[in-house]
Amino acid sequence: MELVGRLRDVEPLRPEAFGQARTVLRAAMTGEGSAGPAPARPPRRPRRRTLAIRSTVGLGIGIAAAAVAVALIPASARQPVAVHVRPPAGHPAAARGTSTPLTRLAGYIKAHTGRPPGNATLVIRTQSYATGQPVRVVDLYADSGAYYFASTESGLPAQIAARHDLGNGMFRREVAAALYAVNGNLAIARQRMADAPLDPGTVPSGQSDQSAAITDNYVWADSLDALSAGAGNPQVRMGVLRLMSTLPEVTVTNTTTDGLPTLTLTVGAPVFPGTYHEALTINADTGIPVAFAGGSTGQKPNVTIAYQVSRVTLAAIAAGNF
Numbered sequence: 001m002e003l004v005g006r007l008r009d010v011e012p013l014r015p016e017a018f019g020q021a022r023t024v025l026r027a028a029m030t031g032e033g034s035a036g037p038a039p040a041r042p043p044r045r046p047r048r049r050t051l052a053i054r055s056t057v058g059l060g061i062g063i064a065a066a067a068v069a070v071a072l073i074p075a076s077a078r079q080p081v082a083v084h085v086r087p088p089a090g091h092p093a094a095a096r097g098t099s100t101p102l103t104r105l106a107g108y109i110k111a112h113t114g115r116p117p118g119n120a121t122l123v124i125r126t127q128s129y130a131t132g133q134p135v136r137v138v139d140l141y142a143d144s145g146a147y148y149f150a151s152t153e154s155g156l157p158a159q160i161a162a163r164h165d166l167g168n169g170m171f172r173r174e175v176a177a178a179l180y181a182v183n184g185n186l187a188i189a190r191q192r193m194a195d196a197p198l199d200p201g202t203v204p205s206g207q208s209d210q211s212a213a214i215t216d217n218y219v220w221a222d223s224l225d226a227l228s229a230g231a232g233n234p235q236v237r238m239g240v241l242r243l244m245s246t247l248p249e250v251t252v253t254n255t256t257t258d259g260l261p262t263l264t265l266t267v268g269a270p271v272f273p274g275t276y277h278e279a280l281t282i283n284a285d286t287g288i289p290v291a292f293a294g295g296s297t298g299q300k301p302n303v304t305i306a307y308q309v310s311r312v313t314l315a316a317i318a319a320g321n322f
Contacts, residue, residue: 101252102265141229175229267279274296281293291305
């Protein structure tokens with residue numbers, strides 16, 4: 001997995017290679033296949049990112065501010081995800097009670113957000129490496145579960161025409177787990193999310209076979225996947241927020257990003273080893289991801305990533321309406 005993390009200038013891993021790497025990593029984390037104790041848990045995030053982007057395996061990610069509307073696609077092809085400049089009356093930040101900030105935000109989204117337009121979510125990520133130039137890549141998540149990747153928007157039509165779906169069903173299963181979490185039993189939802197990346201037909205490891213920290217690691221990592229894939233769907237965002245509210249290791253801080261109210265969710269040990277930690281910044285009104293960070297405490301982040309999210313129609317993107 002460490003070697004995979006150095007592939008800075010190659011295309012994303014094929015699903016087969018991705019699955020093999022994920023299997024090896026999961027075995028290492030649970031101690032499967034070894035007579036001795038399990039080795040120290042590496043961050044689970046690399047298991048996801050090998051599929052979606054270039055060269056982030058094994059790297060930390062630093063916070064970077066980002067607006068949540070795409071400026072490069074005309075209105076005929078996109079519907080920017082709306083955000084509020086100021087919290088309106090009834091904003092969850094002002095709520096009181098025994099509920100958590102994440103469950104309050106989930107309730108607020110349910111009350112104030114309607115059905116999203118379009119049938120796909122476009123995510124543009126700008127990654128700035130500590131030792132290199134920024135990299136801008138494009139992810140297209142269809143509501144059907146298909147996932148397409150390109151270095152630029154103009155590269156997406158060819159990927160769609162070739163049916164070059166790199167998701168291998170993983171994002172579809174993670175989104176499904178998030179949707180179930182909206183109204184379902186959270187204990188069941190947690191296990192569904194933890195097992196979502198497993199290939200069809202794979203027997204998931206039982207809850208008793210893994211520590212609570214490892215399960216929380218899986219839930220956190222896979223929920224981030226679901227949040228990216230379902231960033232344009234308020235139902236998915238609600239489910240992810242409810243799932244993350246079950247993680248006792250997560251702390252929530254009120255922050256401001258580009259003048260907008262945001263929440264920063266930070267998680268560290270025992271979900272991650274040593275001083276490694278990850279932080280997700282989301283819009284405080286919508287739950288839409290704004291930025292992500294990962295690295296060791298007191299050290300400069302290896303990578304910073306900023307997210308731009310919009311709802312689109314798959315047909316418009318496939319037709320090259322940029």
